[in-house]
Amino acid sequence: MAQSIRQLKSRVGRFDWGHSVEMDDVNSEIAIIGIGETSYTGPSDRAAKAMALEAVENAIEDAGLKPRDIDGLMVSAGIAEQLCPDDFRAYFGTENDIWFSREGGAMIWGATCTHTASLAIRAGLARNIVNVFAVDWASARKSGRGTPGDWHANEPMKAGYEVPYGWFPQPLYFATFAHRHMHEFGTTAEQLAEVPLTFRRHANTHSGAVMRDKIMTMESYLERPMLTDPFRVEDCCLISDGAGAFVMCNAEQAQDRPHVPVIVEGVGRGCIEGSPYISQQKRVTATPQTFSAPWALAMADREVQDIDVLAVYDCFSMTALMQIEDMGFCDKGQGGEFVQNDRLYYKRTRRDGGIPCNTHGGLLSHAYVLGIAHIIELVRQLRGDAQNQVADARVAAYAGFTADEAATLILRRGL
Amino acid sequence: MDALNNETLIRPFWEGAARGQLLTCFCTLCRTDIWYPKEHCPVCAGAISWRPLNGRASLLSWTVVRRQINGQFDVPYMPAIVIPEDAPEVHLVTCLSLPEGVSPYCDMPLNVRFSELTPLQGKPFVAPVFTA
Numbered sequence A: 001m002a003q004s005i006r007q008l009k010s011r012v013g014r015f016d017w018g019h020s021v022e023m024d025d026v027n028s029e030i031a032i033i034g035i036g037e038t039s040y041t042g043p044s045d046r047a048a049k050a051m052a053l054e055a056v057e058n059a060i061e062d063a064g065l066k067p068r069d070i071d072g073l074m075v076s077a078g079i080a081e082q083l084c085p086d087d088f089r090a091y092f093g094t095e096n097d098i099w100f101s102r103e104g105g106a107m108i109w110g111a112t113c114t115h116t117a118s119l120a121i122r123a124g125l126a127r128n129i130v131n132v133f134a135v136d137w138a139s140a141r142k143s144g145r146g147t148p149g150d151w152h153a154n155e156p157m158k159a160g161y162e163v164p165y166g167w168f169p170q171p172l173y174f175a176t177f178a179h180r181h182m183h184e185f186g187t188t189a190e191q192l193a194e195v196p197l198t199f200r201r202h203a204n205t206h207s208g209a210v211m212r213d214k215i216m217t218m219e220s221y222l223e224r225p226m227l228t229d230p231f232r233v234e235d236c237c238l239i240s241d242g243a244g245a246f247v248m249c250n251a252e253q254a255q256d257r258p259h260v261p262v263i264v265e266g267v268g269r270g271c272i273e274g275s276p277y278i279s280q281q282k283r284v285t286a287t288p289q290t291f292s293a294p295w296a297l298a299m300a301d302r303e304v305q306d307i308d309v310l311a312v313y314d315c316f317s318m319t320a321l322m323q324i325e326d327m328g329f330c331d332k333g334q335g336g337e338f339v340q341n342d343r344l345y346y347k348r349t350r351r352d353g354g355i356p357c358n359t360h361g362g363l364l365s366h367a368y369v370l371g372i373a374h375i376i377e378l379v380r381q382l383r384g385d386a387q388n389q390v391a392d393a394r395v396a397a398y399a400g401f402t403a404d405e406a407a408t409l410i411l412r413r414g415l
Numbered sequence B: 001m002d003a004l005n006n007e008t009l010i011r012p013f014w015e016g017a018a019r020g021q022l023l024t025c026f027c028t029l030c031r032t033d034i035w036y037p038k039e040h041c042p043v044c045a046g047a048i049s050w051r052p053l054n055g056r057a058s059l060l061s062w063t064v065v066r067r068q069i070n071g072q073f074d075v076p077y078m079p080a081i082v083i084p085e086d087a088p089e090v091h092l093v094t095c096l097s098l099p100e101g102v103s104p105y106c107d108m109p110l111n112v113r114f115s116e117l118t119p120l121q122g123k124p125f126v127a128p129v130f131t132a
Helices: A007-013 A048-062 A087-092 A107-122 A138-143 A150-154 A156-161 A171-185 A189-204 A218-223 A289-300 A317-326 A373-384 B001-011 B012-017
Strands: A018-020 A031-036 A072-073 A099-101 A130-136 A226-228 A241-250 A262-272 A311-313 A395-401 A405-413 B021-027 B048-052 B058-061 B081-086 B092-093 B108-116 B125-131
Touching: A007 A289, A018 A171, A018 A289, A018 B012, A031 A048, A031 A107, A031 A373, A031 A405, A048 A087, A048 A241, A072 A107, A087 A311, A099 A107, A107 A130, A107 A262, A107 A373, A130 A138, A138 B001, A150 A156, A150 A311, A156 B001, A171 A226, A171 A317, A189 A218, A189 A317, A189 B048, A226 A241, A241 A373, A262 A289, A262 A373, A289 A317, A289 A395, A289 A405, A311 A317, A317 A395, A317 B001, A373 A395, A373 A405, A373 B058, B001 B012, B012 B021, B092 B125
Parallel strands: A072 A099, A072 A130, A311 A395
Antiparallel strands: A018 A262, A031 A241, A031 A262, A130 A241, A262 A405, A395 A405, B021 B048, B058 B081, B058 B108, B081 B092, B108 B125
16 A cells, blocks of 8 residues: 655654655555666776667676667766667667656666656556666776766855865765764774775675775775875775666566566765755765655565665765664764674674675775666675675665755666 | 846855955844845845844864865865854854864864965955964
């Protein structure tokens, strides 16, 4: 029985520094039936659109469908060159109408696209929707074309009040917040290190990870020079070229596909007050996951203890740690201690008190494709197909992030 | 239209700094401090103006940029966020200019100073920075 907005609101409560976006209950309406990706690399001179089409082609095949079956396309606006329906039709030689949304792709939209797609399917606008994200920032940065910080530097208030002091781009924002977390909660460098160290270990046993062959130890991490205190380069995500995609359809139709369907149980989205100015956050030791996770869990009718495998948006070590706290896996401020003792390592399952996290290596060690590969990894985990397979993975969560906003996606293995 | 807004909402701060004043935008009707500045008060829609601050603040947090990331200044430099004592709803992004041997710590009491900053590109400009 679907929960009303009022019911969901009463479960989630209110916050004094941000809010949950009120999202209709779509629990068990939609499933992910196919995943596809390209290889992930540093600068490769591959064009974003070409990579997107390759990922889409792979996802359609993985879903057991043909391109002519696809009648919906979702991409992220404003990052690299993304596909439009004409690109799809030209490449695949199809002619059918394609419902199109720019509220898809990766980051927070990697999660919320499932909600948007559910509503489109309900409205009869599409039946088989492909969500895709491609990025060529490694090549772009090398050729001087653009970087992840550009949007921030061009926003008028930031340009007027933050850029003049050199407080940009993202590594400086979150290094600043990291110092506050260390001050308020006593989080240490050795504790923080556990995040990049664990994700690197995952990458070392994942054939698709950019950092697969690079070993990192606590000693080697601590010896590395500071980039922007307290962050070292290893606390910051990679810059990559690559693309990922997934196909969604109504959960009932998902049963006839080649793979076990992955059912969407809950979606949440949260936003800070005063968006987009994170410098003005009332709490700089927390993230908008504070507002999005409760809504997604309420929609899914689950507790965090039900999550077997997690993928958090690890743009930085400290943002991953904060999101883990904010989702409720541990108390606020206890994240430093929480991530020690192999807590996030894939072999330490929930039964052993662990929470396997970023089992592909994350943005820090797998590839910086802004979360699309996180969702692909979770689908593999729930199918039982992952390289760093978590035993008995039945329920997964993705935490997406864009600084002033966050989103949460709860997935379960279909029967 | 956007440029005019930015000149209305940004230029007064920097003109104040050039005169040795630390200013915040505020509502003339309900006295709420408005940061970042907006054309009208978000609480009561009243007209905005600017008021001077006493220059004392506490350090919310900071970073030390040690390797060239944004090309703005020579490294190392110390950008920070401070909270004015007399405008606690305002978070000012700024830089710290601390005496030799003084290390920053969260909640550290600071005082404003008006210093010339020399960006790697463009002209030097006077800015409110904070010191112990």
